[in-house]
Amino acid sequence: xxxSQPSDHLAAMAASDITxxxxxxxxxxxxxxxxxxxxxxxxxxxxxxxxxxxxxxSGLAVTGLGHAHPDVTRAxxxxxxxxxxxxxxxxxxxxxxxxxxxxxxxGGHGQVFLCNSGAEANEAAxxxxxxxxxxxxxxxxxxxxxxxxxxxxxLAATGQPAKQEPFRPLPEGFRHAxxxxxxxxxxxxxxxxxxxxxxxxxxxGGVVPAPDGYLEAVRALCDERGVLLMIDEVQTGLGRTGRxxxxxxxxxxxxxxxxxxxxxxxxxxxxxxxxxxxxAAFTPGDHGTTYGGQPLASAAAVATLDVLExxxxxxxxxxxxxxxERRPAVVARSVLGARRGLLLAAExxxxxxxxxxxxxxxxxxxxxxxxxxxxxxLAPPLIITDDEITHxxxxxxxxxxxxxxxxxxxxxxxxxxxxxxx
Numbered sequence: 468x469x470x471s472q473p474s475d476h477l478a479a480m481a482a483s484d485i486t487x488x489x490x491x492x493x494x495x496x497x498x499x500x501x502x503x504x505x506x507x508x509x510x511x512x513x514x515x516x517x518x519x520x521x522x523x524x525s526g527l528a529v530t531g532l533g534h535a536h537p538d539v540t541r542a543x544x545x546x547x548x549x550x551x552x553x554x555x556x557x558x559x560x561x562x563x564x565x566x567x568x569x570x571x572x573x574g575g576h577g578q579v580f581l582c583n584s585g586a587e588a589n590e591a592a593x594x595x596x597x598x599x600x601x602x603x604x605x606x607x608x609x610x611x612x613x614x615x616x617x618x619x620x621x622l623a624a625t626g627q628p629a630k631q632e633p634f635r636p637l638p639e640g641f642r643h644a645x646x647x648x649x650x651x652x653x654x655x656x657x658x659x660x661x662x663x664x665x666x667x668x669x670x671x672g673g674v675v676p677a678p679d680g681y682l683e684a685v686r687a688l689c690d691e692r693g694v695l696l697m698i699d700e701v702q703t704g705l706g707r708t709g710r711x712x713x714x715x716x717x718x719x720x721x722x723x724x725x726x727x728x729x730x731x732x733x734x735x736x737x738x739x740x741x742x743x744x745x746x747a748a749f750t751p752g753d754h755g756t757t758y759g760g761q762p763l764a765s766a767a768a769v770a771t772l773d774v775l776e777x778x779x780x781x782x783x784x785x786x787x788x789x790x791x792e793r794r795p796a797v798v799a800r801s802v803l804g805a806r807r808g809l810l811l812a813a814e815x816x817x818x819x820x821x822x823x824x825x826x827x828x829x830x831x832x833x834x835x836x837x838x839x840x841x842x843x844x845l846a847p848p849l850i851i852t853d854d855e856i857t858h859x860x861x862x863x864x865x866x867x868x869x870x871x872x873x874x875x876x877x878x879x880x881x882x883x884x885x886x887x888x889x
Contacts, residue, residue: 484515502829507534510851512834521859522834523847528670528702528810531729532774533848539732542770543763550762555755561765568772569738572711573724578746580739581760585701585727586616588737591754592664592697592723593620595741597640599695599748600661608655609664610646614671615699624664627672647678653688662695662723667713670702673839674812682717689722695745697723701737702810705729706775706849709808734767736760775849809849812842816871824870833862 484503485492491499503515510533512520525531532539546561553559566579580591597605609615611626622630623637626646631637642660644652646669656663663685669675682698689696698721703713707729714721722745727737737759758764815821821837828835838844843863847856 486515509533509535510848510855518832520829520832520834521855521862523845523851523859524834524836525729525846525848526733527728527836528707528846529728529731530733531706531849532732532771533850534733536732536771536774536850538774539734539767539770542766543734546762546766552758552761552763554757555759559760559762559765561762561769562760565760565765565768565772566738568769569726569740572772573740574720577740577742580746580749580754581765582737582739582756583735583758583764584616584737585699585725586618586621586737587756587759588701588725588727588739589615589621589624589664589699590618591739592662592699592725592741593624594754595723595739595745595749596662596664596695596697598753599745604659604661605640606642606657606659607640607662607664608642608644608652608660610666610669611643612646612669612672612675613643613664613666613699614669615664615666615701646672646675647681649681649684649688652685656688656692656694660692660694662697663689664697664699666699666703667716668703668708668810670810670844671838673842674810674844677713677717680717682714682719686717686719686721695722697721697725699725701725701727702846705771707808707810707846730771731764731767732771734764736764736768809845809847809851811845812838813845814842815867819867819871824866827870828863828866831862831866833859833866835863 486499486501486503493499502518502520504512504520505515506513507522507530510522512522512534514520522530522534525533550559562581566581569579570577580588580595582588582591593607596607607624609624609626613624613626614630615621615624617630619634620638622634623639623641625631626643642655644655646665652663665677665682665685666672667677667682686696688694696719698712698714700712700714704724704726705711705728707713708716710716712724714724723739723741725737725739730736730738815824819841821839821841821843825835825837825843835843835845847859
């Protein structure tokens with residue numbers, strides 16, 4: 468049986484459609500799905516009914532190289548035929564290569580903890596900061612509007628009370644400052660603080676970039692107070708903003724960096740990197756994970772980094788902004804997001820509901836999501852073409868026009884960033 472000929476079992480699974488069942492088998496954490504995807508190629512997905520969708524979301528900024536990238540697919544298949552799992556009592560070739568590569572990308576002289584997700588990477592960072600801080604110095608200062616995950620520690624760090632309220636009491640030892648306000652952050656830095664945890668762009672908070680000079684000022688403040696600076700690059704890392712990491716636009720070097728999403732191009736993997744002196748705070752038994760850095764996911768991540776390094780001049784970060792006079796049709800009022808790259812939010816005109824617009828766009832064959840009640844998030848694959856962007860914006864423009872007849876005739880404009888990825 469060739470790779471292009473699925474087994475009867477796989478063919479039967481692809482032919483089934485969960486959306487037709489009377490009772491959804493999944494817990495209602497995302498709501499009952501209305502579409503079941505069965506295959507993907509590049510920037511496109513196909514559902515169980517054979518309908519095609521242009522994916523302008525990349526599985527929430529995960530499939531940066533698009534779906535079924537041949538190099539990543541080959542690496543996973545080869546590794547599956549070689550070694551799929553051993554405990555973390557032992558090293559594996561792909562895990563060791565991956566950790567070395569991540570350390571090199573972050574400037575070297577550091578160490579890596581491999582895990583399964585962004586939330587786990589942030590949990591590791593939180594525990595590491597507390598171990599490093601020692602007794603009486605366990606507080607983490609994060610930002611209002613931030614999102615760091617849905618596990619209890621990461622949720623406590625998240626600066627969105629609406630997400631926290633149903634799950635109180637949350638773990639103690641977290642404070643929040645106004646994002647972009649250095650003075651407010653400074654007020655939070657008491658003697659009990661071990662670390663500051665920030666995103667270079669607040670993704671789930673509405674795609675809000677750090678103001679110019681903010682991260683540089685925070686770095687100086689952390690140095691002055693002897694506090695760790697931890698940057699959550701789960702959504703922004705690995706080319707999403709036009710460089711390897713979002714913080715690089717500010718010319719700083721954090722003490723701790725967390726990664727996930729695009730790292731495995733769809734395989735579940737995360738990483739927490741720290742400088743060696745900070746990483747040394749962990750001792751055997753302090754932290755662990757059964758599946759973290761397992762060979763399949765690590766092989767996929769190594770292949771992903773290979774593609775990004777080899778083809779960084781052709782994996783472009785087209786910008787969907789355009790000039791204020793020629794904004795894309797998807798934008799009704801403003802565009803927020805990464806100063807470069809492909810992580811953007813389109814703030815909609817008053818009266819438009821982002822969920823309704825995203826649902827209508829899905830019906831029309833384009834995938835985006837409502838990152839806030841009034842904004843759409845766009846995070847297309849880095850390999851998306853200009854023609855595909857034009858098509859996606861045309862569909863979104865028509866969708867918006869149908870939702871709001873007052874909108875002008877849709878048009879699209881594209882500006883290609885001069886900075887390649889990463």
